[in-house]
Amino acid sequence: MKVQGWLFLLCGVFFAGVTVAYWFWTKAATGVGEPVGTTAMAVSVGFAFMIGYYLMFTARRIGAQPEDNKQADISDGAGEIGFFSPSSWxxxxxxxxxxxxxxxxxxxxxxxxxxxxxxxxxxxxxxxxxxxxxxxx
CATH class of the missing domain: 1.10.287 (Helix Hairpins)
Structure with missing residues (x-):
């Protein structure tokens, strides 16, 4: 889970950079920063950081998983994942x-x-x- 957590955290950093660049670009083009797109991109930064933090927190709590081991086989992740309702309306x-x-x-x-x-x-x-x-x- 650490790999997924780092991936989302890095996406959040990337989105933050793109958001700042977008705001400056629209401010230079129109004289006023475009608020709707900048807000939407800022929300994506928050979501990426939120998911990354959750995955890192969960990885720290449950310990190492097979996807964190570079030498793991596919069969190491086999087994019961959880209970899912077979037919629910x-x-x-x-x-x-x-x-x-x-x-x-x-x-x-x-x-x-x-x-x-x-x-x-x-x-x-x-x-x-x-x-x-x-x-x-």
Whole structure:
């Protein structure tokens, strides 16, 4: 994970340099720095640093992984990665509720509030899907 963390941190440094260069370039061309593109690029710097920090923090916590070893084989990374739901409808409901909420943000407050309620209900269903019925523990 350290390799991925360093990759994102270096991308953040690159994005920071490009953002500064873009701001100076647009300021020289128009007399005023272009705020929308500069802000979008600054957000990409923040995202890259955030992901890089998370990966470095996680790598320090869980220890060395096979991808950190230059002499590792592909089979060293074999095994169980985690549990993934084989068939779940809840991600679809969460996305539909989120789309309804975002549309409500544009259309009206009543629809936005209803959408927030739907998102909360869908997230509860998604989180607790294995606590009832056939899959209960």
């Amino acid at each position: 809840w991600p679809l409901f969460v996305c539909l509720a989120a789309a309804f909420t975002f549309a409500g943000f544009v259309i009206g407050l009543w629809m936005f509030i209803m959408g927030v309620f739907l998102v909360i209900m869908a997230m509860i269903g998604f989180v607790f899907q294995y606590y009832r019925g056939h899959f209960s523990h």
